Each structure stands twice: as C-alpha cells, then as structure tokens.
Amino acid sequence: MSEDRSLNFIEEIIEEDIRNGKNGGRVHTRFPPEPNGYLHIGHAKSICLNFGLAQRYNGQTNLRFDDTNPEKEETEYVESIKEDVKWLGFNWANELYASDYFEQIYQFAVTLIKKGKAYVDDSTPEEIAEQKGTPTEPGRPSPFRERSIEENLRLFEEMRAGNYQDGEKVLRAKIDLASPNMHMRDPIMYRIRHAHHHRTGDAWCIYPMYDFAHGQSDSIEEITHSVCTLEFIPHRALYDWFIEQLEIFPSRQYEFARLNMTYTLMSKRRLLQLVNEGFVSGWDDPRMPTISALRRRGFTPASIREFCDRIGIAKRENIIDVSLLEFCVREDLNKTAWRRQAVLDPVKLVITNYPEDQVEFFDGENNPEEENGGGTRAVPFSRELWIEHEDFMENPTKKYFRLGPGLMVRLKHAYIVKCESFEKDEQGNITEIHCSYLPESKSGSDQTQIKVKGTIHWVSVPHAEKAEIRLYDRLFNVEDPAGDDSDFREHINPQSLQVIPEAYIEPDLKNAEAHKSYQFIRKGYFTLDKDSAPGKLVFNRTVTLKDTWAKEVKKQ
RNA sequence: AGUCUUGUAGUGUAAUGGUACCACGUCAGAUUCUGGCUCUGAAAAUCUAGGUUCGAACCCUAGCAAGACUACCA
Numbered sequence: 001m002s003e004d005r006s007l008n009f010i011e012e013i014i015e016e017d018i019r020n021g022k023n024g025g026r027v028h029t030r031f032p033p034e035p036n037g038y039l040h041i042g043h044a045k046s047i048c049l050n051f052g053l054a055q056r057y058n059g060q061t062n063l064r065f066d067d068t069n070p071e072k073e074e075t076e077y078v079e080s081i082k083e084d085v086k087w088l089g090f091n092w093a094n095e096l097y098a099s100d101y102f103e104q105i106y107q108f109a110v111t112l113i114k115k116g117k118a119y120v121d122d123s124t125p126e127e128i129a130e131q132k133g134t135p136t137e138p139g140r141p142s143p144f145r146e147r148s149i150e151e152n153l154r155l156f157e158e159m160r161a162g163n164y165q166d167g168e169k170v171l172r173a174k175i176d177l178a179s180p181n182m183h184m185r186d187p188i189m190y191r192i193r194h195a196h197h198h199r200t201g202d203a204w205c206i207y208p209m210y211d212f213a214h215g216q217s218d219s220i221e222e223i224t225h226s227v228c229t230l231e232f233i234p235h236r237a238l239y240d241w242f243i244e245q246l247e248i249f250p251s252r253q254y255e256f257a258r259l260n261m262t263y264t265l266m267s268k269r270r271l272l273q274l275v276n277e278g279f280v281s282g283w284d285d286p287r288m289p290t291i292s293a294l295r296r297r298g299f300t301p302a303s304i305r306e307f308c309d310r311i312g313i314a315k316r317e318n319i320i321d322v323s324l325l326e327f328c329v330r331e332d333l334n335k336t337a338w339r340r341q342a343v344l345d346p347v348k349l350v351i352t353n354y355p356e357d358q359v360e361f362f363d364g365e366n367n368p369e370e371e372n373g374g375g376t377r378a379v380p381f382s383r384e385l386w387i388e389h390e391d392f393m394e395n396p397t398k399k400y401f402r403l404g405p406g407l408m409v410r411l412k413h414a415y416i417v418k419c420e421s422f423e424k425d426e427q428g429n430i431t432e433i434h435c436s437y438l439p440e441s442k443s444g445s446d447q448t449q450i451k452v453k454g455t456i457h458w459v460s461v462p463h464a465e466k467a468e469i470r471l472y473d474r475l476f477n478v479e480d481p482a483g484d485d486s487d488f489r490e491h492i493n494p495q496s497l498q499v500i501p502e503a504y505i506e507p508d509l510k511n512a513e514a515h516k517s518y519q520f521i522r523k524g525y526f527t528l529d530k531d532s533a534p535g536k537l538v539f540n541r542t543v544t545l546k547d548t549w550a551k552e553v554k555k556q
Numbered sequence: 557a558g559u560c561u562u563g564u565a566g567u568g569u570a571a572u573g574g575u576a577c578c579a580c581g582u583c584a585g586a587u588u589c590u591g592g593c594u595c596u597g598a599a600a601a602u603c604u605a606g607g608u609u610c611g612a613a614c615c616c617u618a619g620c621a622a623g624a625c626u627a628c629c630a
Contacts (some may be wrong), residue, residue: 005570005575006570006578033630066630068629068630070630128615135559168627169628179559180559181559181560182559183626184571192628207628209630218605230562232624234560234625239626257561257562262567268630311566311568314568317561317563317624318568321568328580336621368592369594370621413589444589453591455588455589457590461610519590521592522590543600545590545592547592552591
C-alpha cells in the first residue's frame with residue numbers, strides 16, 4: 001500500500017519493526033474499550049488508528065473489552081460499542097474480553113508470588129497511599145512486604161476463595177519503593193470486590209487492576225503494537241516489567257495524543273453528567289460528541305473516517321477546530337445527498353399574474369454533483385408559494401441579491417419573479433409578498449436574457465407537507481468548556497437546540513428514508529430523526545451549508 | 557519539588573543537517589438557476605538564549621512554557 005501522505009510516528013515504528021523482521025513482520029493491534037459508557041469521536045480516532053494500522057500492514061485488530069471493574073461495566077455498553085465500531089466500517093478479527101483471561105491472569109499472579117515478586121498486603125487504602133511517599137520522597141515498605149512466599153500463596157488463594165471482605169487485602173507487586181515513577185512503587189495487582197460481573201457473574205471476588213490485566217491480555221493475544229493515549233506513558237515501565245518477569249510474549253506499548261475538539265467535552269465522566277442531569281436527552285442526543293449521536297445527527301462513517309485521517313497522529317496535546325469535522329461531513333454529503341426544498345421560516349409569496357388554479361411540475365435534479373444531476377423528482381409549482389422570511393428585505397442593502405421592492409430573483413427550478421408589493425402587520429412584520437412572474441423565464445427554456453443575481457428556494461402552498469425540524473448548534477459557547485476551573489455547565493449554549501414545529505417541505509420529502517441525508521437547498525444537510533413516525537416527519541440538521549452571506553451580514 | 561512527555565502560521569500536521577509542505581479556518585477574486593460546490597490568489601509559523609556546522613525546525617547545553625504521574629478506575 002502506498003500513498004503520498006507521510007508516515008506518522010507509529011507507522012514509522014511499525015515499518016522499522018517490519019524491516020527488522022520483528023514478530024516475523026506480523027502486525028496485530030487491538031481496540032480496548034472499557035464497557036462503561038458510549039464511544040465518542042475521540043474513540044473514533046483510536047479506532048481508525050488501530051484498525052487502520054492493521055489494514056495498512058496486512059495485520060489484524062482485536063476488539064477487546066477491558067472489563068476488569070465489575071462495578072462500572074454493563075452489557076448495554078458492550079452492545080453499543082460493537083454497533084459503533086461496525087458502523088464506522090471496521091471488522092475485528094476477534095471479539096475478546098479481558099475477563100476471559102481471569103484464570104490465566106490469576107496464574108500469572110501466582111507465578112510472580114513464587115518468584116518473590118508479589119505479596120499480599122493487609123494495609124488499608126489510606127495506609128498504602130501514605131506508604132507510597134511523594135514524587136520527591138521515597139515510599140516506605142508496608143509491614144507485610146516481607147511475608148514468605150508460602151504465606152503469600154496461601155493468603156492469595158484465600159482471597160480468591162472469598163475468605164476476606166472487600167478491601168481487606170490486596171496483592172501488590174514488589175518492585176521499587178524509591179522509584180521516581182510512582183507506578184513502580186509496589187503497585188496493586190489485585191483487589192477484592194464481591195461484585196457481580198457482567199460476564200463472569202459471581203465466579204470471582206478478586207479482580208486484577210488495569211496494569212496487571214491490560215498488558216497481560218495484550219501478551220496473551222500476541223498483540224504486537226499496543227497503542228494507547230499519552231496518560232499511560234508512566235505505566236509503560238510497569239507494562240514492560242510484568243512482561244519481563246512473566247517471560248511472556250513481549251507486546252509493546254506506544255502512546256499518542258488523544259483528540260480534543262473545540263466547543264466539545266470529551267470525558268466520559270462529564271458526558272455521563274450531561275445525560276444524568278438532563279442537559280441533553282440521552283447518550284445519542286444529536287448535540288453529544290458520541291458516535292451514536294453523530295450517527296443520529298446525520299454524520300456519515302466516511303466523513304468521520306476522513307476527519308480522523310486529516311487530524312493526524314502525534315504526541316503533542318491538541319485541540320482540533322470543530323470546523324474541520326463540519327468540513328468533512330459537508331464534503332461527503334455534498335457528493336451524496338439529494339437536494340430538496342424546505343422552508344423553515346415561511347412567508348407567503350403570491351404570483352399575481354399566475355393563473356389561480358394552474359399547477360406545473362418542474363424537474364428538480366437530485367444532485368448536481370452527480371452525472372445527469374443524479375436523476376430528478378417532480379416539484380409542484382403554483383400561484384402561492386412559501387419562501388423564507390430572510391429572502392425578502394424591505395430596504396435591501398446593495399449587496400442583497402434576493403427579494404425586495406422592485407427586485408427580481410429566480411425561483412429555483414421555476415421562473416424569474418419580480419416583487420411588485422408587500423403587506424405588513426401592525427408590528428411591521430412582512431406578511432405577504434406580491435410578485436409578477438416572467439413566463440418566458442422558465443427553467444431550461446429561458447428566453448428573457450435576464451441575469452438575476454439571486455436564486456431562492458420555495459415550496460408550493462397547496463402542495464406543502466409539514467415537518468418538525470431540529471436545528472442544532474454547538475452545546476457549549478466557549479472553545480474549551482473543561483479548560484478552566486469553572487463548572488462546564490455554566491458554558492452550556494442555551495441556543496444549542498432550536499425546534500421548528502412546523503416547517504414546510506416539498507411533497508417528495510414524504511418519501512424520505514431513515515439514515516439517508518438530504519440537502520435542503522441553501523439551508524443545510526438534514527436527516528430523518530428516530531422520533532419520526534408515520535404521518536409525522538422529524539428532521540435533524542446535520543450541519544449548515546457554508547454561509548458566506550451570513551458572514552457578510554455579521555460584518556455590517 | 558521529582559520523574560516523564562511535548563513545544564512549527566489562528567488550529568492541526570509535514571519537512572529526519574540543505575528552498576519551512578499540506579489541510580481546515582481567515583481574507584480577496586472568478587464562476588454559479590444553491591451567497592453551496594468548483595477554480596484562482598493572499599496574509600499567516602520553527603518557545604528563548606547560547607553552541608556545533610559551510611549550512612540547524614532537526615544535533616548539543618541552559619532556560620522557559622504546557623501537559624501527565626502521587627486511585628483497591630481504565
């Protein structure tokens with residue numbers, strides 16, 4: 001596989017390994033989520049990396065659930081994670097669980113005890129923390145550190161047998177209490193938890209800690225390149241130490257910087273808080289950065305993969321502009337989404353010289369980016385139309401290309417119209433616009449030679465269907481909602497969801513299909529929400545179109 | 557404070573001792589029956605100070621800055 005993109009640092013390491021014949025040139029990665037929450041766009045980066053590496057180097061990727069903490073993990077999360085990975089377009093070689101290795105990991109622990117490299121400690125959590133010392137002062141040995149191998153073996157067996165209460169004893173590695181790396185100061189390997197595990201049930205009451213499970217699982221699966229995020233850098237020494245002591249398959253750990261995105265929260269804990277405290281409707285609320293929310297909102301797997309490819313892989317902390325994600329989804333949807341007309345903020349336009357009961361059907365191309373416009377659908381046209389309020393201006397500025405007294409615009413797919421008059425209510429709101437049309441200006445057979453600057457969309461009043469439309473904006477109004485010490489909840493954007501209960505849509509949209517994207521011309525990309533029901537259409541706005549006019553207006 | 561990691565346009569990310577690349581964003585223009593798409597162009601960067609070298613973003617030294625670590629979570 002070759003391309004012009006330069007290699008990221010992990011690819012360089014892998015290619016170096018392949019050149020050196022390491023692992024016989026084999027590449028095997030894994031994606032190791034803990035099933036304690038939903039996957040988000042940050043996980044997508046890791047998924048694309050791990051699966052992408054394997055694809056690129058003819059290797060394989062395991063999906064391994066890191067389920068060593070029974071108190072937080074649930075089957076519901078396992079299912080959603082599998083769905084999300086599949087939806088993103090990746091196939092795992094094996095579906096595995098760290099909990100499958102509990103017996104083997106237990107035996108590893110016994111091996112270490114027999115080597116005099118692990119001991120049972122009766123100290124309390126507070127005592128252990130206190131013994132650990134600080135980064136500048138070395139730790140002190142626990143009074144139980146020098147127990148005999150026989151006693152440790154017996155005690156550890158009793159721990160497994162359920163002879164002790166939660167927290168009464170732990171198994172610790174015997175390494176180096178003076179190490180500048182706090183993780184090497186006799187880290188805990190096993191703790192007692194009389195808890196029900198989502199897969200092993202009540203078979204175990206002792207569970208291995210991350211550091212004594214993750215690397216061992218990697219090794220059991222003969223993972224060649226175990227890729228994780230930066231915060232695990234200090235764990236690497238421990239990762240290597242266990243593998244070396246156990247003399248098992250030498251998996252190697254590499255760390256890259258996790259994804260951060262502007263106006264977005266990425267920690268599972270805070271996302272859970274948003275859900276639990278009702279700031280959003282659930283994990284798949286389209287304003288959330290979760291994969292399920294992005295899917296519901298109308299993002300495509302291809303756009304997310306493209307995004308992950310463009311952001312790159314490196315070791316420095318980063319915060320990606322959310323506009324890059326928006327660019328990626330627009331780029332994809334522009335090529336694939338069918339064009340349709342919808343009026344979100346309607347005002348009536350009457351064509352005074354158009355016959356009362358006449359109806360014409362125009363061909364509207366489905367997608368101008370496709371050959372032959374991607375086919376067409378019939379768009380009904382009549383004397384009365386809905387247009388957007390913002391497409392009329394009583395006192396138009398000189399750069400305004402739409403409707404205003406005496407101004408002409410093209411009605412998309414139809415005729416050129418000229419504004420003759422308008423009506424206002426007592427509050428000064430425009431209530432009706434009267435236009436004349438140029439019969440010779442019909443789309444496709446325009447004889448008028450008239451060049452109008454603007455084209456606007458519309459929906460025929462008698463043919464209009466109604467739909468609820470949900471417009472989403474960023475959930476937070478500051479770039480880094482978790483950045484300072486303030487509560488992120490103070491930065492929630494009160495305008496993040498705007499519901500239009502009754503927008504007018506062209507009749508063809510009655511046939512809208514779930515999971516398909518539509519471009520509402522000049523308004524953005526939309527997709528059917530799962531709240532839709534027969535006779536009740538609900539659309540989510542995925543993203544707006546790029547809007548240089550809005551920027552122009554803002555400048556004034 | 558100790559150890560570790562990282563510093564390149566606004567944001568990302570290349571350049572591996574030899575012309576600072578590319579993308580998003582920004583700005584200007586062309587085109588357009590979507591103020592979309594497309595096309596053209598512009599502004600914009602090597603944390604600082606020394607050193608090595610014909611030549612340093614890259615190597616060395618010393619600073620500075622940011623982040624991580626001090627859970628019976630992962």
